[in-house]
Amino acid sequence: MNDAAIDYAGVFQALPGMVALLTPDLIYVDANEEYLRVAGRTREQVVGRHLFDVFPDNPNDPGASGMRNLAASMARVVATGERDAMALQRYDVEDPERPGEWEERYWSPVNAPAFGPDGKVALVVNRVEEVTELIRARGGPGGSRSRVLEAELYTRARELQELNERLRQAHAREREVALALQKAMLPAPRQVGHHQVAVRYRPAAGALNVCGDWYDIVDLVGGHGMAVAVGDVVGHGLEAAGVMGQLRSALSAASRVAVGPGEALNVLGLYAHVVDGAESATAVSTFIDFDHHTISYSSAGHPPPVLVHPDGRVEFLDQATDPPLDARPDPFPRPQAWTAYAEGATLVLYTDGLIERRGEDIDTGLARLADSLDRHREEDPEDLADAVLLELLPPGGATDDTALVIVRL
Template identity: 45%
Template sequence: MDYKALFTAVPAACVVLDRDLRIVTLNEAYTEVTGRTAAELAGTDFFEAYPPDPDEPTSQGAEAQRQGLELALRTGRQNMLLLHRFAIPNPNRPGEFEPRWWNVTNRPIIGPEGRVELIVHRIDDVTAFVRWEREGVEPVADGEQVKAPRAELFTRARELQEANARLQEMTSRTRDLALTLQQAMLATPDLADHPEIAVRYRPALRELNACGDWYDVVDLPGGRLGLTVGDVVGHGVDAASVMGMLRSALSAAMRVADGPSGALETLGLYARAQKGAMATTTFACQVYPASRLLMYSNAGHLPPVLMRADGSYVFLDGATDPPLGVRFEHVPRPQATVEYRRGDTLVMYTDGLVERRTEDIDVGLDRLVGAMRGMRGLPPEELADGLLAEMANPDGQQDDVSLMVTRL
């Protein structure tokens, strides 16, 4: 299908903006409504193409447009402006502005890295409706005019617009608060001393910026290093609060327990007493630099990948046990060890990185191995960014992702 031709022919007036709010393209319907062509507007800043009307310095039209577009960039969610007054340059009379009333829809387009890359800015011109309302007459089929005052309808539409704006602002503030909460709970003080480790977190697109995935780095006596990653069932602030409790408890347990299995045993007992913590998956390991050993234990989590410098690899799946709290009776957790060589790379992750609804999990794991092999020579920070880009779901990120890349 020729999507360019399809976009050009769409009857709704649409202009596409990039992250800097510069005009990328527009369709024929947009040209018909505004009198502005693609040749004239492409590459232009939206608010340079549509500057404020100097004769109406108190007009808030442009500011409302900017707020709607910036809200779409921040939240990744569609928003609307109903019966929005926005004066535009008159294409037939340079220097003059023409008042228009539009219903505006800002639809964000999410890129492979999970952020907004484009915005489809659609307008429905309702200028004729507003003028009829103000004049109190409306043309009818037989050419006559009848009185049609619709002040109640007009007022109701404005009330809906104001309510929609308040709801959008509340949603934006809630997302910002949730993101701040998530960042605070994922704070990893010991990470600052380890440039060989890179961490990333990406929230699910459909949720607030707070979810149940975590990573952690713990410095241990004798030069050892503790690494953990986990995933609480569910999304949103409730899952994030449970995640914060479990992550803190595991961080403490890693410091005092006899190995990763002991830490997970302690965490499992703690999870039984916490609402929402059941069935959490987590992986814990300790790095022994002197002997070049990785000791690990897995509570129902997907296996990390140890990628050798020569391109061979090992899944750390030798000590896998059920998720936290699902057994009726306490059973000691298994533990395994694997040797590593300098230059090897350990990648720990949560299921959002590899799972897609339409395919078997093994396909996602194979994709991860292939991506790691192709980028294994990159520094950890670059490798982490590369994996997120390579593993991105083309249908949009359906689950949150925590990722930890460690160069051993």
């Protein structure tokens, strides 16, 4: 069934709870049947009228403030664009058939925004739960107090539920901002001469936080080489994204002047000492020499790059490994190794989200990666990247971020 086949007006009227729609000026636009039934009003007595005209505060009670509190809550929704859950409210509701007679009612309201095409609040959704019967005494004063306490506990539980929902929404907004920031700081996919490069970034599935995975691709001085690196910052959200951007920029600059990846990572390690949040960050850097068909590499606590040779042989570049960037208090030269490649080989760099699974040895993930790269090695980098992600990431997505860079040499 598509949206066109759904009678949303009918669904609104059939909602089991009390729901009304008001404009930002607090004019009723609609109210469902349950709202009208419990409020004791007809549609004509509600729709098109102002909140205070339909439900004025009791003029005979100077302390009556239920409707003013409701109006203030709705004003907050319009101003902030966020849901507002109210505490249990007492209202004196005038009997429409007997003007001047007021009935004590207890309602538990929640107000939420409905946005228009311009992104502004177009309507306020007023959802109400009727709890008057929980308040009214049925067993004398003691029974009345018991029911008041019961209603208050019910309200507190609902407020906690609303608070949890607002926290979830706040985390979700932070995740969106962090993703946008991360995307803005990562280099775009490109081709360097006839060397095709495919890049992928996948955030952790179902997570409210974004980790600090990153990649970088730099043309080396002279135009006959390219530096490719990936890294991972421990942490989540905006802070991790900001640290990621600092480290990526620093390594990008260092790679342009360093004589090799070991020196570039050594400079990055020194820089990581003065960056809050860079503790235990990892990175691996590779320098590709197109003239001599060699790859030099160095790793700071990161999973090894993979070189897939044209004949299908899979080589893990793991002969120059070192602790994470900020692991050593004093400067120490990073190790560096090199290997040769033939034209048509494929270089693959990635972050641990691609291979690591809880309760599984890392060698199992590396073997899975090697098998996938071997079987799909003749595909172009873009198709190869998609195939690797499809086969290695769990169906529901990984619990950690994943960055992947594939270079056809």
